[in-house]
Amino acid sequence: MTAAVGAAVVLATPGPAMATVDPLTPTVTCVQPVRNGSWTAVFGYTNTSSSTITVRRGGDNDFDPDRFNGPQIETFPSGAYQGSFSVSVPSAYSSIQWELGDRRVTAYRDRSTPCPSSTELPADGNGLGIVIALAASGAVAGGSMWLAQRRRQHRAALTPAATAD
Structure with missing residues (x-):
């Protein structure tokens, strides 16, 4: 009986939210050209919930094309954040898309907001x-x-x- 009560308490204890992506909205902070024709896309997000949400890479936290998966964050504290991470994009690609659940945002090499020269890019x-x-x-x-x-x-x-x- 005690084990059952203990298990119920553990299961009912709130922890970091996993894969609840509804309150998350991905954003493009800016794009920055690089000398060799490649470019860097800088992404942020907004989390409208009051708690930190964790979304593992893949599935609900994915890039298109898939080859750019990897640098995206997995932990999303509550609030709005610009410049959470960056992605280096070869010159052969004019855009990349980040998907968080059902929401998508596209960074365009030539149409997205350019990063000001004073912008510190997220560390790689x-x-x-x-x-x-x-x-x-x-x-x-x-x-x-x-x-x-x-x-x-x-x-x-x-x-x-x-x-x-």
């Missing part, structure tokens, strides 16, 4: 760039110090010791 990658750069610079510094020490030791071994008379 997994956030490890600075960690990798610091580790690489530490390795270079350590290697340089080791090499300098080895050279000093080698020179000391080649220099005859001064003898006292």
Whole structure:
């Protein structure tokens, strides 16, 4: 009996909403051309509910063409957000579409609002760039110090010791 009551309490406890996409509306924040003819589409969203909604990639959180799936967010806090994520688009594509449930928004290379020059684009990658750069610079510094020490030791071994008379 206690296990049944415990299970009922766990099941009735509210958590982050999963796949309830009705309160979500995708938006195009802006588009930015890139030198080689490709472009970047910047997306945002509005969540009119009072809670955070989680929608996994695919199905109700999808890009068309499918090859652009991946950078879209999956967690949508309540409110309106511009510049939530960006997608790099090759020059061969003039538009891409983001679908959240039944709502769709299309970013057009030539017709969507251009990003102002002061716009900071959402970060790409997994956030490890600075960690990798610091580790690489530490390795270079350590290697340089080791090499300098080895050279000093080698020179000391080649220099005859001064003898006292």
